[in-house]
Amino acid sequence: MKLTFFHTDGLYLAVLAVSFVFVFVMFRQESLRRPLNKILSNTSAMVSLLVLLAFLMMSVLDSVRFYPSLSPSQQVETNYAGEPITILDFLLSGIKTRTEKTYSAPLTSFSYSREMIRFPDGQERWDYPRLKFGGANLSDPNNDRPQDIAKRIIKGIGIGFFVWIGLLVICFQVKKCITKRKRYVNGFCGGLDASRIPWRAMSYTLLVMTLILSVVSQLASEYHVLGTDKVGEDVLYQSLKSVRTGMVIGTLTTVATLPIAVALGIFSGYFRGWVDDLIQYAYTTLNSIPGVLLIAASMLVMQSYMSVHEQQFSSLSMRADFRLMALCLILGLTSWTGLCRLIRAETLKLRELEYVDAAKVLGTSPFMILLKHIVPNLFHIILISVALDFSSLVLAEAVLSYISIGVDPTTESWGNMINGARLELAREPVVWWSLLSAFLFMFVLVLSANLFSDALRDAFDPRKEG
């Protein structure tokens, strides 16, 4: 085993680490007690936070990459296989490797299309062949399959229930531990009101999640739970892999947006004069170009850069990764104008306040004034805007992939899944499962992001006070 990090892996994990530190610092701030308490007591926000955390965990597992060690027979030339895999790949290696010939509906054991089958007695007939893996454990799938599936579902429910109870017990113990050491805990999150957290709703959400997970894993060991796609790849595997693509686009884009938007917005609002004119000119210009067109133009330029510098990318997955990062950067560079305008307006207001005047009179340098007196007061705007942008970025990815200016066609993403399955709706019987699974995953992620960012906005927006 040898760990390796692609560009997006490193950046993504770094962003997550920074944001966790940030959340930690937030919890210690006296001034943020009220909004944080408001979020903690909001049921829909906490439930969607739990769902978001599940997605986050999936994407983190999918961002730690290593070269798998090969079996001794393969170890002639090199020690490591060509393409690195992630922890998620490793965990899902069962369903990743079980590929069929072509489409197959969810939970079936027969192929989607007919072919000539040779029977043991020498006859040949035009019929639906058995799948290589889906329901391969059954001797007579037509009769046994519903029973087998029902058995697995019941078993999954049972296991899920036990896991849930186990998790609850662990949570309870942790909570007991914390209440015992109240003195230390009060140090960083003293003013937070744990009794108002909707524990019940959250534990039910946890139950639903563990049940889904265990039922699906029970079924997935023998079936293709969400069917297979055109080349026989498992759709469940694709959907799970796409989680990372969506999350990476949603978070890394802010890395490109924030520094530009915040720096330019503050400078333009604080220094005024020609700096303001110049920056305003820059963002008005950028803003007048319709977003998709600007992104399309930049992606075209990037594609031609990649085709000219082909030799820089040693493997397909590195190439796809570079394209993902470029997409995030381009999305960020084309979308900073909105936040920049908000920050400029707020800075214009803040610079006229008395405490800024006081700091000036005391001889504080402009840089320190910006850092100590302006930036902390812009914090809520930045937080709200980042949260609100996240879901629209996840949605944008699908649209961009459809116009072929999104992620690389080899990257698993919901956009690519939709794109591949879109034309198959005309077939008879309809191939609906790829679309449905992309829809479900996207819907759950975007909905919970929307709910959470709504709660965040309600809590941090000073206009909504009282």
Next chain:
Amino acid sequence: MMSYVFRRLLYALPLLLGINVLTFLLFFIVNTPDDMARMHLGQKHQTQEAISKWKNERGYAQPLFWNENAEGVGHLKNTIFYQKSLGLFVFQFGRSDDGRDIGSDISQRMWPSLAIALPSLIVGLSLDITLAMIIVFFRSSYLEVSGVAVAVALMSISTLFYIIGGQFVIGKLLQLAPISGYDSGVNSIRFLIMPIVIGSIAGVGSGIRWYRTLLLEEIERDYVRTARAKGISELHVLVTHVLKNAMIPILTGVVVLLPLLFTGSLITESFFAIPGLGSYTIDAINQQDFAIVRSMVFLGSMLYMLGLLMTDLSYLLVDPRVKLGSR
């Protein structure tokens, strides 16, 4: 008012020049004509002659800003910047990379685009506002709570699913309208129904939420309380007082929609195979035709600025307090 319009148009000039320079930078400096030629020729025939031939045929063989070999005005005139970029100001779009005249393509394709975008905007807007008014009318009841919840759920669905699902249900299962295609003249209405319906439904989620906030902001005002105190019915207050006063923010919100209209139609048009500007742009992106994309970026920005100006002028219609031109 004319002087105001004139001044606004003058303001637009430096912005358009900025856009022009920006696209020029993107397409000719970051990515040189040589790179373009290489990409179009593919890996196999990358000889220097082939590249210069490709560039010569499309007029990319000149220097970028300053031509040493020319005389007089030619120094500036015989350059890529003058011929390929500045021409956009007077709608000289030139030829696409495979030799078609972009200007005539655009003038042909703008009508189908308009035929979709305008009705979609009007239908969508009236649908959104009506639903938002209903929700505001029944505020602080279960209807409001569930209405807002549905709106959040609706806006969490990707546009692609609205289009695919709509095509499947309306076009294939119910067979109410043709799935895709376009026809000239009156016959085109048949093909326009579905894109317009789906386009309006796709925007309903975010629309309801947006207009609801705008209406709720107005409904707290004193004049509304006065109107109620006079005994005017709630419905009457909502329609004649609140809606009228919310018109300014609503119109400002439409500006936000205008560029989205252009980009939204990008996807709609290609899904429904409508020969408009959106599908033109998508085809150009897929064929990596830089000349067309460049023209469309410029045209799109121009339309956007025109939209901004029109919005400002529309304030005059809805609010007598607004006086343009006096600063």
